[in-house]
Amino acid sequence: MRLIIKEDSAAVGLWAAKYVRNRINSFLEDNWDEARSAAGKTFNLGLPTGSTPLHMYKNLVQFCKEGSLSFKHVRTFNMDEYVGLPMNHAESYHTFMFENLFKHIDIDPNNVNILDGNADDLELECEQYEKRIRDAGGIDLFVGGIGADGHIAFNEPGSSLVSRTRVKSLATETIEANRRFFQESGVDVPKRALTVGVGTVMDASEVMILITGHHKALALHKAIEQGVNHMWTVSALQQHPGALFICDESSTDELRVGTAKYFKGLMEEHDKLIE
Ligand code: PGA
Helix, strand or coil, rough: CEEECCCCHHHHHHHHHHHHHHHHHHHHHHCCCCCHCCCCCEEEEECEEEEEEEEHHHHHHHHHCCCCCCCCCEEEEEEEEEECCCCCCCCCCHHHHHHHHHHCCCCCCCHCCCCCCCCCCCHHHHHHHHHHHHHHHCCCCEEEECCCCEECCEECCCCCCCCEEEEECCCCCHHHHHHHHHCCCCCCCCCCCEEEHHHHHCCCEEEEEEEECHHHHHHHHHHHHCCCCCCEHHHHHCCCCCCEEEEEEHHHCCCHHHHHHHCCCHHHHHHHHCC
16 A cells, blocks of 8 residues: 555545546557457546645646647546536536546547446446446546545445445535535435445455545554454455555655655655656
């Protein structure tokens, strides 16, 4: 595991965006040829919603505008979506992704994958999502945020650490945290969501988790300093060979001083990953 500690959420977003850009650009340099292009080979990127990744998305949009990044050969898979919320509702994750990323970049809309929380058969939708990921060749880099209770995607406390994409009832804490977004929309706060499973995230070649704010400090401590535990589902990443946590200073408040010092000592090495 790598732990990158930056001063604030803006610095976290910039570092994360540079990392994503490097992974996409090295994929193109290493793998690109006409045969692969014709076969539709893409860099497969897992993406989150929420307030934490907003700085990363702003920077990715900026890189595209400057011409240092293109999403032409990138396929995306979002982590989750609410059940029963109209796709064009202001708080749907479809809307979030189009407003904050997709409409500003050169991605082929056919390469965007987001779970359909209004599908007639939700279980079938989840099965097909897993199949779409498999058929694309698996996810190269899954980017995620976490909840204050340590959830990854909507894998709430107690979720199986080998779970796959499925329908999930949301924890009261998550419903309450989301309520503010629905207060004026005339729609009740959703109580169920479709989400990739912990196992789905674990199958990715690399996983990058963004964590900012003091309210996530306990979750970060549980994620990396205590044992693997299904009550803090992000802790499953201790068993992932390519896990990367990008955190701001305040989210490290519950870490042992020695842990933070150890990883800060590696910063020069870690910065080579975004050069
Ligand atoms: P946040 O949500 O980025 O808005 O804090 C993250 C999450 O709950 O997974």
